[in-house]
Amino acid sequence: MADIQRVGVVGAGLMGSGIAEVHARAGIDVVVTEVSQPALDAGRARIEKSLQRGVRAGKLTEADAEAAVKRLTFTTDLSAFADRDLVVEAILEQEQAKVEVFRSLDKVVEREDAIFASNTSSIPIMKLGMATRRPAQVIGIHFFNPVPVLPLVELVPSLLTGEETIARAEAHATEVLGKTVIRSQDRAGFIVNALLVPYLLSAIRMIESGFASAVDIDRGMELGTAHPMGPLRLSDLIGLDTIKAIAESMYEEFKEPLYSPPPLLLRMVDAGLLGKKSGRGFYSYA
Numbered sequence: 690m691a692d693i694q695r696v697g698v699v700g701a702g703l704m705g706s707g708i709a710e711v712h713a714r715a716g717i718d719v720v721v722t723e724v725s726q727p728a729l730d731a732g733r734a735r736i737e738k739s740l741q742r743g744v745r746a747g748k749l750t751e752a753d754a755e756a757a758v759k760r761l762t763f764t765t766d767l768s769a770f771a772d773r774d775l776v777v778e779a780i781l782e783q784e785q786a787k788v789e790v791f792r793s794l795d796k797v798v799e800r801e802d803a804i805f806a807s808n809t810s811s812i813p814i815m816k817l818g819m820a821t822r823r824p825a826q827v828i829g830i831h832f833f834n835p836v837p838v839l840p841l842v843e844l845v846p847s848l849l850t851g852e853e854t855i856a857r858a859e860a861h862a863t864e865v866l867g868k869t870v871i872r873s874q875d876r877a878g879f880i881v882n883a884l885l886v887p888y889l890l891s892a893i894r895m896i897e898s899g900f901a902s903a904v905d906i907d908r909g910m911e912l913g914t915a916h917p918m919g920p921l922r923l924s925d926l927i928g929l930d931t932i933k934a935i936a937e938s939m940y941e942e943f944k945e946p947l948y949s950p951p952p953l954l955l956r957m958v959d960a961g962l963l964g965k966k967s968g969r970g971f972y973s974y975a
């Protein structure tokens with residue numbers, strides 16, 4: 690919706706950089722923050738690389754990519770969000786860290802009608818809303834990786850999110866970003882991860898038990914069910930630390946054993962084998 694002109698993105702990791710990129714490509718002025726300069730530089734490089742990939746694929750022109758870069762400002766100072774109409778938080782999947790971000794945003798963002806969104810996939814939106822003085826303006830806007838490619842957004846109002854916030858967020862996601870919106874209640878995992886995560890964990894348990902190899906499990910789902918990538922390559926794409934965090938939130942909420950992260954996943958995360966972003970997970974990415 691045209692009323693959202695200035696967007697802030699907290700976090701320039703895999704998801705935050707994708708969220709910043711799609712906004713800049715849609716003509717929106719974007720401020721991106723990170724906790725450190727190296728993390729910020731890595732986010733900027735990720736966005737520039739993705740824009741170039743888009744150019745090579747014929748999705749945008751070189752001039753569009755340059756214009757998108759000019760709409761992006763990178764800073765480690767959260768106070769740059771004072772004039773933002775919408776802020777999307779996309780930091781690591783840790784409840785306390787997210788609560789702190791929302792508490793800070795509440796202090797820093799001056800616009801009374803600003804929307805505070807989280808890209809969380811599993812942490813209750815209600816808890817983030819209650820960290821602010823404006824829970825009616827707090828909502829989940831959950832994107833999918835790679836953000837410039839996948840057309841879906843899950844919209845997740847909490848019990849206290851106002852109708853106007855829901856309508857503005859939905860109009861922004863559809864009309865400005867061109868995404869398709871589905872709505873979910875505020876339950877850990879929402880719609881997609883509630884189905885996807887137990888499937889990914891089951892594939893990891895298959896390897897753990899010696900049942901089948903990663904290559905055969907992936908090939909089975911790619912060739913047998915026409916998934917674009919099998920569950921282990923997809924786990925590597927999402928990030929094993931992220932899957933662990935989502936699984937823990939879902940297990941915490943429902944106490945469903947299928948949501949509990951298997952020991953192999955825990956050990957891989959302990960070892961820093963986080964998937965594509967760290968260079969090694971179930972596969973190696975030299």
Ligand SMILES: CC(=O)CC(=O)SCCNC(=O)CCNC(=O)[C@H](O)C(C)(C)COP(=O)(O)OP(=O)(O)OC[C@H]1O[C@@H](n2cnc3c(N)ncnc32)[C@H](O)[C@@H]1OP(=O)(O)O
Pocket residue numbers: 739740742743746748810832833834835837838839882917918923927931
């Ligand atoms: C965990 C959570 O909370 C939420 C999540 O994110 S869950 C994870 C969800 N993600 C998935 O399930 C991903 C599943 N995998 C896929 O969809 C695909 O394998 C993939 C898109 C990742 C790669 O597909 P691919 O065919 O091997 O790659 P590629 O051909 O390069 O790209 C696919 C399309 O995107 C386009 N594209 C790629 N990068 C792009 C970019 N940076 N900008 C614009 N377009 C891009 C390509 O041009 C191509 O478009 P066409 O189909 O029109 O030709």
